[in-house]
Amino acid sequence: MALDKKNSQKYQLIIDAAVTVIADHGYHAAQVSKIAKEAGVADGTIYLYFKNKEDILVSLFRTKMGGFISAIEERMATCPNAEEKLRQIVHMHFNQFSAQPHLSVVMQLEMRQSARDLRLQINEVLKVYVHLMEDVIKSGKEEGTFSQNLDEKLGRQMLFGTLDEMVTNWVMKERKYDLRDLSKPAFEMLLGAFKSGSLSTDA
Amino acid sequence: MALDKKNSQKYQLIIDAAVTVIADHGYHAAQVSKIAKEAGVADGTIYLYFKNKEDILVSLFRTKMGGFISAIEERMATCPNAEEKLRQIVHMHFNQFSAQPHLSVVMQLEMRQSARDLRLQINEVLKVYVHLMEDVIKSGKEEGTFSQNLDEKLGRQMLFGTLDEMVTNWVMKERKYDLRDLSKPAFEMLLGAFKSGSLSTDA
Amino acid sequence: MALDKKNSQKYQLIIDAAVTVIADHGYHAAQVSKIAKEAGVADGTIYLYFKNKEDILVSLFRTKMGGFISAIEERMATCPNAEEKLRQIVHMHFNQFSAQPHLSVVMQLEMRQSARDLRLQINEVLKVYVHLMEDVIKSGKEEGTFSQNLDEKLGRQMLFGTLDEMVTNWVMKERKYDLRDLSKPAFEMLLGAFKSGSLSTDA
Amino acid sequence: MALDKKNSQKYQLIIDAAVTVIADHGYHAAQVSKIAKEAGVADGTIYLYFKNKEDILVSLFRTKMGGFISAIEERMATCPNAEEKLRQIVHMHFNQFSAQPHLSVVMQLEMRQSARDLRLQINEVLKVYVHLMEDVIKSGKEEGTFSQNLDEKLGRQMLFGTLDEMVTNWVMKERKYDLRDLSKPAFEMLLGAFKSGSLSTDA
DNA sequence: TATGAATGAGACTTCATTCAT
DNA sequence: AATGAATGAAGTCTCATTCAT
Numbered sequence A, B, C, D: 001m002a003l004d005k006k007n008s009q010k011y012q013l014i015i016d017a018a019v020t021v022i023a024d025h026g027y028h029a030a031q032v033s034k035i036a037k038e039a040g041v042a043d044g045t046i047y048l049y050f051k052n053k054e055d056i057l058v059s060l061f062r063t064k065m066g067g068f069i070s071a072i073e074e075r076m077a078t079c080p081n082a083e084e085k086l087r088q089i090v091h092m093h094f095n096q097f098s099a100q101p102h103l104s105v106v107m108q109l110e111m112r113q114s115a116r117d118l119r120l121q122i123n124e125v126l127k128v129y130v131h132l133m134e135d136v137i138k139s140g141k142e143e144g145t146f147s148q149n150l151d152e153k154l155g156r157q158m159l160f161g162t163l164d165e166m167v168t169n170w171v172m173k174e175r176k177y178d179l180r181d182l183s184k185p186a187f188e189m190l191l192g193a194f195k196s197g198s199l200s201t202d203a
Numbered sequence E: 001t002a003t004g005a006a007t008g009a010g011a012c013t014t015c016a017t018t019c020a021t
Numbered sequence F: 001a002a003t004g005a006a007t008g009a010a011g012t013c014t015c016a017t018t019c020a021t
Helices: A007-027 A032-039 A044-047 A052-077 A080-098 A102-115 A116-141 A150-170 A179-202 B009-025 B031-040 B044-051 B051-077 B081-097 B101-113 B117-144 B152-172 B179-200 C008-023 C030-038 C043-049 C053-077 C082-099 C101-113 C115-142 C151-174 C181-203 D010-024 D033-039 D043-049 D053-076 D082-099 D101-113 D114-141 D152-172 D179-201
Strands: none
Touching: A007 A044, A007 A052, A007 A102, A032 A044, A032 A052, A044 B179, A052 A080, A052 A102, A052 A116, A052 C151, A080 A116, A080 A179, A102 A116, A102 A150, A102 B044, A102 B101, A116 A150, A150 A179, A150 B152, A150 B179, A150 C043, A179 B152, A179 B179, B009 B031, B009 B044, B009 B051, B009 B101, B031 B044, B031 B051, B031 D082, B044 B117, B051 B081, B051 B101, B051 B117, B051 C082, B081 B101, B081 B117, B081 B152, B081 B179, B101 B117, B101 B152, B117 B152, B117 D033, B117 D053, B152 B179, B152 C115, B179 C008, B179 C082, B179 D152, C008 C030, C008 C043, C008 C053, C008 C101, C008 D053, C030 C043, C030 C053, C053 C082, C053 C115, C053 C151, C053 C181, C082 C101, C082 C181, C101 C115, C101 C151, C101 D053, C101 D101, C115 C151, C115 D101, C151 D101, C151 D152, C181 D152, D010 D053, D010 D101, D033 D043, D053 D082, D053 D101, D082 D101, D082 D179, D101 D114, D101 D152, D114 D152, D152 D179
């Protein structure tokens, strides 16, 4: 294709405009024309870079969340063990959202209003995160740090569910407190959960 | 006497029709006319019982989730201690969704697409559930079962986030496995988390 | 018909309710159900006394405007000559509207929003008034008081148009001044007009 | 450059289409889609040029009645005195309506069915006409042609009321006679009225 | 006579997408 | 590559009227 879309300057310009518009006006009021205006291009130009409106949103998610997850992935390599990896996931999850309030609103509140099939594509992006989490749990079990009874899938669901709920609550409370302060207690609860799987079955 | 709306037979009929239509066609394709047809009434009749379309959805949530939460509340009274209460919350949360697949789809996937102000009303309904969860955690700390370091709000966020994520995953996997089987391991993880708050701080 | 409609108590009750509702809420917000409520009857009862909504309005106009015109007609008999008749028409037109502010709003502003065919029926009622006015002009010409060149139809159009415009202006100014004060100057202008027809033709 | 709405060709096209449709089908049957079809544009295009349906009607009135009044205003400058000005107002009022039968129906019958707030905007447009009329009367008094007792506001109400009623009658009689023939007698009656104010007060 | 719950047709407006320039 | 005017499908809600009780 003549246009090297993904790397063009305008591609990013439009995605950033979408984040701004959605954060400011909400998902349903984020018309293509508003995004175009914010990006400083004509409505029609959008369609030179994106297939349709949904494609803007998927790309937004892929780009932003992708970077988000990559950063965590990279950090994983530097961690000596599963416990540290878990600590870093929690730490970075909160840190990164904390650093990008606009994006937090868009990801936690607004984009969840999207139609079912957009959500399926979002899940594709999240799959990487899911695998990453499950890998950590698996290695924790292998290391003997986490309970042998810990189910990897359920553990991951608890991990993701907990982080997600905490970020959502923080966004809904209009970010009135520091999300990063939740890092330590959240990690400790999760560690307790992952270590204890066996205890209860002993009973 | 004017229509005793909330208790009339048709009120429930319409809400149940809404659940069916939303589950079958998705939130955005759930036109009022479709709901009316499913309920076997005229379009205009809907507006004798509901202020507008949003009101159908709020009422749906209030009725169904309200019953859901009430059932859990009642059960709480029969539990001797916080640990048992926690077990019952997990158990009943999964059991009730498991028993109402249609409703699960509607609550976990479709209604989250609703506009922001509808979501605010939904949150009002959920507040009762939130308080119930926090009360259990508080009593667990008083009983000495849960860690003294456990933060009630964070504990509740983990509890709700975990259950919610598990139900959502189950729904997205098209309910191919038995949700009730997750009850025991989920409870054990949560119990481990709530007991351990202190452990980590010892370190 | 079993029901002696026009003379029944409820017939008038409903018409008066319509006047009140239209005056208070405006023509377009005057739903049948609102009129029924104001009259203290059920919606369906309206249809025992009136063919349809338009029939309420026509009847309203016929009853109220009919009484209005009858009063003027009766007064005519007591007038010695055309000039005095003209004076009385002006006087009573203003006096009667002045005495019924609610009705003035309904007749001058609200009912003019009615559909074309309702207006045709209204014109039927007004025909009596039109004839009365033309008769006065004719007799004025016969008496020699009014110009022989005065066209009866045009004279009547001026007479009605002038009175109507003055009442409408008064209603639109929210009746902040006394309509009856316009009686004398309006009469004098009209008399001048009717006497002068000849002057201009002399030229 | 953004659409130069008011001066674009389509703006006028749509307004003219509205006149045609309203004249043919009546105010209440004049749906936006019908107007769009008559104008040969898509429904949505209407909304590029007008805020909403009411805006079409207000613009219609402003444009057409505005041109109408401007033409009279210009003619005023060429008149040597108030009597001649009065003659020209009557003459042009009838002439212009006579020349635009469609528009006459719309203005005299159909647009009066409009809701109250549209009527308020219409009155704004008419204010110019009202002032013009009152200025003529004032100058007539200064010249000594009209009675010193003539009230400007009442005189204007008679003038407008008379012209308006005559045009309305003509339209309702389906324009079976030549409106312009009324010009001379109407002027003479009005002149007689305006000159005579004093006579009656002598009495 | 009276009720009032139920009916169902009908229209304005938005906004993602296209395509001639 | 870029523009932006034009398109047109689609859905919520109101309210006059009916009819079983």
